[in-house]
Amino acid sequence: MEGRKHGTSDKNLFSGDPSASHYMVLAVLRAFIRSSRSLRLSTLPFSHSTSPSTSILRNMHNVVFVLGPPGSGKGTICAKIQENLGYVHLSAGDLLRAERQREGSEFGALIEQHIRNGSIVPVEITCALLENAMNNSGDAKGFLVDGFPRNEDNLQGWNKQMTGKALVQFVLFLSCPVPICIQRCLNRGQGRTDDNEESLKKRVETYNRQTFPIIEHFEKNGLVREVKSERSVEEIYADVVEVFNQAAKV
Ligand SMILES: Nc1ncnc2c1ncn2[C@@H]1O[C@H](COP(=O)(O)OP(=O)(O)O)[C@@H](O)[C@H]1O
Ligand SMILES: Nc1ccn([C@H]2C[C@H](O)[C@@H](COP(=O)(O)OP(=O)(O)O)O2)c(=O)n1
Structure with missing residues (x-):
């Protein structure tokens, strides 16, 4: 034999x-x-990015972080990228909401508390959910990691857990004036426990205080690709496709 x-x-x-x-x-x-x-x-420093083919050779997950204020349209644009460009959309918020609902989860109450408060769940939980989802997604061209890393704890935890397992190509930053974002969340109609004025105020504060500095950190490393998302979905998406095309050439 x-x-x-x-x-x-x-x-x-x-x-x-x-x-x-x-x-x-x-x-x-x-x-x-x-x-x-x-x-x-x-x-390799965290900021190291490389082409999809390089990460495939190294047997690593190819990642694009998608950041922006609550309601800036991250989920909407990621759905279109997944449909047309072959990346798998992983929303940190969706994964946390699913874990909150999972029968027997020891983290349900903690997650709900953070979601309502607009604060950030400890990275050990979120990163484990993301890594599991990546490992269970089969052969994907890459992953859109939406709504992560959202603070210093998220970033440090990712570095600790994912260095050598994932390569960040770039950060797609959907920028949008906060009043528009708030209105979109209030009109979202998905029955989320955090789409109310009180939670939104805290979420925006968390975004300004904790998430924006992370975007600035990536900007310093030349990784941020900003797309203004105050416009129609079609206009935003056309610019997003251009960003992905440029990244594929590197
Ligand atoms: N470009 C846009 N113009 C108007 N409404 C939008 C746009 N993009 C998304 N929306 C709507 O705004 C709400 C928030 O969008 P979503 O993609 O869930 O944002 P995020 O994931 O950033 O919180 C949803 O109801 C969505 O349908
Ligand atoms: N990395 C993350 C992402 C989301 N969360 C929690 C806290 C956030 O306010 C909620 C909702 O996040 P989600 O990305 O789904 O929604 P918004 O971008 O805020 O509209 O989930 C978190 O704790 N850590």
């Missing part, structure tokens, strides 16, 4: 069988590649 021919039994390894020495060389080679790869990846 093929498996036995290339097996690791002593007999095979020391018998002088050419297939056995071939096996040893391969094993050593693989170990070398593994160690040099992890060395290289562990020295």
Whole structure:
């Protein structure tokens, strides 16, 4: 049997069988590649971005972070990108809401408390949900990670958990005046427990105090692609496609 021919039994390894020495060389080679790869990846700064083909070669998830104020249209635009450009949309907010609803979840009450308060759930929960979703999505060209990282804790947690497993291509920043965003959330009509004036006030405060500095951090690293999202979905999407086309050329 093929498996036995290339097996690791002593007999095979020391018998002088050419297939056995071939096996040893391969094993050593693989170990070398593994160690040099992890060395290289562990020295990469977080801001490192690369083309999809490079990340596929390295067996890593390709990621685009999608950020913007609540109601700026992140979910709407991500749905269109997923439909047309082959990226898988992962909304941190949707994953947290699903976990909140999951029977037996030990985090349901904590998540609900943060969502109503407009504060940010600890990254250990959110990052685990994102990583699981990525690992369960099969062979995706890339992932749109929507609504993450939203504060310093999210960013640090991602770096800790995902370095060597994911490469961030760029950050799609949907910018939109806050009063328009608030109105959109109030009209959203999805029955969300946080689409009310009181929660929205806190969410906007969290965005200004915690999320915007993260966007500025990415901006300094040359990773931000801003698209103004006060316009019609069609106009926004046309610019977004251009951003993805440019990224594919790098
Ligand atoms: N460009 C747009 N113009 C008008 N309404 C929009 C636009 N984009 C999204 N919306 C609407 O605004 C609300 C919030 O959009 P959504 O995509 O859920 O935002 P986010 O994910 O950023 O919170 C939804 O009801 C959506 O249908
Ligand atoms: N990284 C994240 C993303 C969302 N959350 C929580 C807190 C947010 O106010 C809610 C809703 O986020 P979601 O991205 O779905 O919605 P908005 O962009 O605020 O409209 O989920 C979080 O704690 N951490």
